[in-house]
Amino acid sequence: MILETSCSAELYKESIKYFPGGVNSPVRAFKSVEGTPLFIKKGQGCRIWDEDGNEYIDFCCSWGPLVLGHSHPSIVNAINEQLNNGTSFGAPTKLENELAKLILDNNPFIEKIRFVNSGTEATMSAIRLARGYTGKSKIIKFEGCYHGHADHLLVKAGSGLATFGTSSSAGVPESFANETIVLPLNDVDAVTKAFENYQDQIAAIIIEPVPANNGLLLQDESYLKFLRDICSSNKTLLIFDEVISGFRLGFTGVAGMYNIHPDIITYGKIIGGGLPVGAYGASAEIMSNISPDGDVYQAGTLSGNPIAMAAGIAQITELLKDGFYDKLNTNTSGFVNSINDHCKGKRISVKVFSKGSIFWLSFSDKETIKSASEIDPNGAEKYKVLHKTLLEKGIYLAPSAYEVGFVSSAHSQEDLQKASQLICDSLDEICAP
Numbered sequence: 001m002i003l004e005t006s007c008s009a010e011l012y013k014e015s016i017k018y019f020p021g022g023v024n025s026p027v028r029a030f031k032s033v034e035g036t037p038l039f040i041k042k043g044q045g046c047r048i049w050d051e052d053g054n055e056y057i058d059f060c061c062s063w064g065p066l067v068l069g070h071s072h073p074s075i076v077n078a079i080n081e082q083l084n085n086g087t088s089f090g091a092p093t094k095l096e097n098e099l100a101k102l103i104l105d106n107n108p109f110i111e112k113i114r115f116v117n118s119g120t121e122a123t124m125s126a127i128r129l130a131r132g133y134t135g136k137s138k139i140i141k142f143e144g145c146y147h148g149h150a151d152h153l154l155v156k157a158g159s160g161l162a163t164f165g166t167s168s169s170a171g172v173p174e175s176f177a178n179e180t181i182v183l184p185l186n187d188v189d190a191v192t193k194a195f196e197n198y199q200d201q202i203a204a205i206i207i208e209p210v211p212a213n214n215g216l217l218l219q220d221e222s223y224l225k226f227l228r229d230i231c232s233s234n235k236t237l238l239i240f241d242e243v244i245s246g247f248r249l250g251f252t253g254v255a256g257m258y259n260i261h262p263d264i265i266t267y268g269k270i271i272g273g274g275l276p277v278g279a280y281g282a283s284a285e286i287m288s289n290i291s292p293d294g295d296v297y298q299a300g301t302l303s304g305n306p307i308a309m310a311a312g313i314a315q316i317t318e319l320l321k322d323g324f325y326d327k328l329n330t331n332t333s334g335f336v337n338s339i340n341d342h343c344k345g346k347r348i349s350v351k352v353f354s355k356g357s358i359f360w361l362s363f364s365d366k367e368t369i370k371s372a373s374e375i376d377p378n379g380a381e382k383y384k385v386l387h388k389t390l391l392e393k394g395i396y397l398a399p400s401a402y403e404v405g406f407v408s409s410a411h412s413q414e415d416l417q418k419a420s421q422l423i424c425d426s427l428d429e430i431c432a433p
């Protein structure tokens, strides 16, 4: 079946006049699947509809925030209710206290929190805090982790033996990139060497403890514990960037899953119930360095926005209900296992990696993939075909081979069985010998 997408095509023709690439965030442009973006009109539960009226089961879920699916009634009601009282005051509201209390009372790893407007702001501020607190300037990040688009984080591994990075975006001065040491994931020696080479200079290690922005590069628990230990013995702060994994892999994220206590945790995505919210949190002692208590400056006109707080409270409240994550994770395992069993049975070289309700389909038969360099780049060509085939069958996956998928509580077992069947059918077509 060929999709009728003339309305989306028309809107795209117009949007490229207004925005670079026709979009307000690059991956939406469908460049890596060589298509043109679908313009989405509405979402309900696990489904979205585009401007041409095509219906899809959505596994992008706004790139992670929609853990309850689209238009969940508690979130819609909470937003509507708050809307009648105004949209923003630039003064404190009790909603900020409520969301903070919900999070902090149920999280043993952080004592104070600051709300911001995006994941990028959260990680950018967390790094400034780590530098302010330690008085050191270098940071370590890992190839295959994404932490938003702040200057010192748009850095990739340098060539050869150079341990500090080179900028991965035009407009980032090399002098900034030189403050960022980029290392491969899952490599104890590389981290140990960096601490030897830059003794007393490393303010923080920042890591996605479950890296989910370049495939799903699951790290060993022992490796994360090693990072905790080496940070402690060097007076370096460990930052868990849980913008994706926070409230996704259980209420307390990866920190809670492995009981590893990072010094700073960043949140985003789920925390705002589909509205723009990010946050960073730490011990009261570390957070006392943030202005106005301390001299690390960080501010925001719309931070703690009441509508966004109301949506966040509504979503987080649902997540705290008994058995929420068990059910979500069980449903996801069933879905993932059915695809993996099918591929094994038919000797198709595809493996779906997953953790909780995050999954990533890789065109490979490797049993584990733990670093960016282990990903076979040829998979992207096959993913392109899969993506297009699935849109035609009514399944919406993220438009890039390197992006993960998300299952929400709105995906019923029936929806997941249907989706798994269509994915398996497509893989049969694509991978037929």
Ligand SMILES: *Cc1c(COP(=O)(O)O)cnc(C)c1O
Binding pocket: 117, 118, 119, 120, 121, 123, 146, 147, 148, 149, 208, 213, 241, 242, 243, 244, 268, 269, 278
């Ligand atoms: C999405 C993401 C960010 C950036 O968040 P934005 O809200 O897009 O700025 C940072 N870190 C991680 C781990 C993310 O997944």
